[in-house]
Amino acid sequence: MRRKSRRGASSPSSKSPRRRPALSAAGWIDVSIPLRNGMVHWPGDPPFRSERIHDMERGEVCNVSALSLGSHTGTHMDPPLHFIRGGRGIDEMPLSATIGPARVIPIEDPESVKPGELRLHRIRRGERVLFRTRNSERCWRTSDFVEDFVHISKEAAQYLAGRRVRAVGVDYLSVGGYMRDGVEAHQALLGAGIWLIEGLDLSRVRPGEYELICLPIRSQGGDGAPARVILRRIHSGGRRK
Numbered sequence: 001m002r003r004k005s006r007r008g009a010s011s012p013s014s015k016s017p018r019r020r021p022a023l024s025a026a027g028w029i030d031v032s033i034p035l036r037n038g039m040v041h042w043p044g045d046p047p048f049r050s051e052r053i054h055d056m057e058r059g060e061v062c063n064v065s066a067l068s069l070g071s072h073t074g075t076h077m078d079p080p081l082h083f084i085r086g087g088r089g090i091d092e093m094p095l096s097a098t099i100g101p102a103r104v105i106p107i108e109d110p111e112s113v114k115p116g117e118l119r120l121h122r123i124r125r126g127e128r129v130l131f132r133t134r135n136s137e138r139c140w141r142t143s144d145f146v147e148d149f150v151h152i153s154k155e156a157a158q159y160l161a162g163r164r165v166r167a168v169g170v171d172y173l174s175v176g177g178y179m180r181d182g183v184e185a186h187q188a189l190l191g192a193g194i195w196l197i198e199g200l201d202l203s204r205v206r207p208g209e210y211e212l213i214c215l216p217i218r219s220q221g222g223d224g225a226p227a228r229v230i231l232r233r234i235h236s237g238g239r240r241k
């Protein structure tokens with residue numbers, strides 16, 4: 001039985017420094033954003049809040065926290081239901097969508113992902129593609145929302161939909177821009193049945209082929225959910241690095 005708190009609930013510190021992606025002994029790189037109080041969130045969405053309800057520092061036998069957050073907080077996934085009426089929810093995602101080989105593609109354009117740059121990479125049907133832009137080095141350094149992040153243009157979204165890729169990942173909070181292409185990019189990609197991973201930190205990930213594991217919280221009928229995402233490099237010969 002838990003002892004009653006002697007004081008009011010507390011909040012874990014919101015001043016934690018930004019953690020770099022962790023590289024395990026097995027070669028897996030964690031490219032997820034840690035959830036913490038005060039972290040960046042999409043304007044208008046609920047902020048993340050963690051409040052300690054039971055606390056060993058107050059003499060209780062265990063620690064228990066209450067979490068409050070939006071479904072598109074930090075590193076998360078978008079299912080078709082996010083922008084497509086009657087689309088599949090996050091609990092209906094096939095595991096094959098985000099488990100398997102993936103390619104990290106470097107994007108040089110400082111404004112947006114455009115079809116011309118994508119054509120250079122010969123993207124194939126059924127691929128899982130993650131775009132590494134300047135966002136990874138720039139946007140995650142602050143807890144303030146960065147409005148001019150590199151996004152996927154509506155033309156590039158239509159191009160990817162035409163290529164029929166399996167999943168698309170980006171290194172900030174949305175595939176579409178803040179002031180432009182937001183709705184159009186989501187509708188084009190999700191309407192084509194492409195599963196979206198948003199909020200990746202690819203700052204320590206080089207372009208190339210990787211094993212991908214991305215598992216969102218299984219929220220029934222959810223329009224999105226936070227996810228843990230890890231990558232492991234694959235050599236050109238198919239061997240793991």
